Amino acid sequence: xxxxxxxxxxxxxxxxxxxxxxxxxxxxxxxxxxxxxxxxxxxxxxxxxxxxxxxxxxxxxxxxxxxxxxxxxxxxxxxxxxxxxxxxxxxxx
Amino acid sequence: xxxxxxxxxxxxxxxxxxxxxxxxxxxxxxxxxxxxxxxxxxxxxxxxxxxxxxxxxxxxxxxxxxxxxxxxxxxxxxxxxxxxxxxxxxxxxxxxxxxxxxxxxxxxxxxxxxxxxxxxxxxxxxxxxxxxxxxxxxxxxxxxxxxxxxxxxxxxxxxxxxxxxxxxxxxxxxxxxxxxxxxxxxxxxxxxxxxxxxxxxxxxxxxxxxxxxxxxxxxxxxxxxxxxxxxxxxxxxxxxxxxxxxxxxxxxxxxxxxxxxxxxxxxxxxxxxxxxxxxxxxxxxxxxxxxxxxxxxxxxxxxxxxxxxxxxxxxxxxxxxxxxxxxxxxxx
Numbered sequence: 001x002x003x004x005x006x007x008x009x010x011x012x013x014x015x016x017x018x019x020x021x022x023x024x025x026x027x028x029x030x031x032x033x034x035x036x037x038x039x040x041x042x043x044x045x046x047x048x049x050x051x052x053x054x055x056x057x058x059x060x061x062x063x064x065x066x067x068x069x070x071x072x073x074x075x076x077x078x079x080x081x082x083x084x085x086x087x088x089x090x091x092x093x
Numbered sequence: 094x095x096x097x098x099x100x101x102x103x104x105x106x107x108x109x110x111x112x113x114x115x116x117x118x119x120x121x122x123x124x125x126x127x128x129x130x131x132x133x134x135x136x137x138x139x140x141x142x143x144x145x146x147x148x149x150x151x152x153x154x155x156x157x158x159x160x161x162x163x164x165x166x167x168x169x170x171x172x173x174x175x176x177x178x179x180x181x182x183x184x185x186x187x188x189x190x191x192x193x194x195x196x197x198x199x200x201x202x203x204x205x206x207x208x209x210x211x212x213x214x215x216x217x218x219x220x221x222x223x224x225x226x227x228x229x230x231x232x233x234x235x236x237x238x239x240x241x242x243x244x245x246x247x248x249x250x251x252x253x254x255x256x257x258x259x260x261x262x263x264x265x266x267x268x269x270x271x272x273x274x275x276x277x278x279x280x281x282x283x284x285x286x287x288x289x290x291x292x293x294x295x296x297x298x299x300x301x302x303x304x305x306x307x308x309x310x311x312x313x314x315x316x317x318x319x320x321x322x323x324x325x326x327x328x329x330x331x332x333x334x335x336x337x338x339x340x341x342x343x344x345x346x347x348x349x350x351x352x353x354x355x356x357x358x359x360x361x362x363x364x365x366x367x368x369x370x371x372x373x374x375x376x377x378x379x380x381x382x383x384x385x386x387x388x389x390x391x392x393x394x395x396x397x398x399x400x401x402x403x404x405x406x407x408x409x410x411x412x413x414x415x416x417x418x419x420x421x422x423x424x425x
Contacts, residue, residue, distance in 0.1 A: 003094060010101055017105060020128055021112050029124045037154070040131040044138055044146075056143050058318055059150065062311070062328065063134075065304050066155035069335045070127060072293060073159040076338050077120075079287070080166050 002050040006043060013039045030074055037067040099139055106132045117172045123161040130154045143319035144232045147311070151327035156412055159334055163419035225383075226393040228316040236321060237397035241380040245365055248404055252362045255411030262418035287339050297339040304332035312405045316394065322401040326408025333409075334416055342420045349413065357410030364403035368396055 020032035130153030137146040201208035312325030337345030377384035382396025
């Protein structure tokens, strides 16, 4: 059962990775990274149970907390950039 | 099945690595770097190395992304195109790669019971940790006590790296006073962080204490569960960086001022060294914790706790100083 869940989550990780690689806009990639982070948390949880060591859930919690910091850093980055270069706010590439 | 998982994740890792090299938009490279770090951490976890995975989570996925973005805010988004073909560089890289691949043929098979790691000092650590220290996490025992010299060296490397970055970035350029004056209103505006955005601010304010508490848990529970000073320092730094992102850098500097960061940086390394010296004064050897208390086992536990605290202090101080050094510059 756990194996099925891991494989399914791996599949979604692959799909998120495709979106991160192809883009096309920067925001697609940001969302893809965010989703990849969520999937990583899920995979860690499932593997922790697969190995029979649920005390490793600590790690998943660390990921969930730290991911949020990264996403906020991206938001601040976009905001700073928009203020500095008012013309260059549109997403390129 | 684990092998299949590992192969799948390593394939993804390879794809992401190639994509990072190929990306000429630096922001895209930073985002892909985040994915690389998440993948790497999953692989560490799959290989049953939760301590390393936790470090990768805190440093790779969290702090690195923030620092990369802070650096990226100071420079252009696109990489400069190199039209010159660097044949020499290609030759060097190809030769090194071939040598490394050649060296892997001598590598032991994965899971080979006669590998040096299984027949050298490893089993001795596993057998004797319980007797000497009575703590369940052997990784912490090795890191803190058996290989305490190595960890001391690592800590001083982190400390030195922090000093180096501050030397490069910490000074403000004195020229262009007029330009600086025109930048001041803009600077104060940008240093407000996400103050005007309600939802991130509310959610973030809820999360800051949880992250700090979790960092303290990782710090002081490192003898029983994955974690320790390095991870805790990075998590606590991430918590304060989150505060800086929400309330602005100046507000964060009011909470944890510059002198406190310097004190944390130097104090942590000093604490680690002092634990060793105190051990010498009490009649033991440098970094021999057994003499710190009446009972050698209690002494070992006390020593590990103290040096982990030193590691955590220095790591969080260095990471926060680097973050502030980047954030304080408005334009490179």
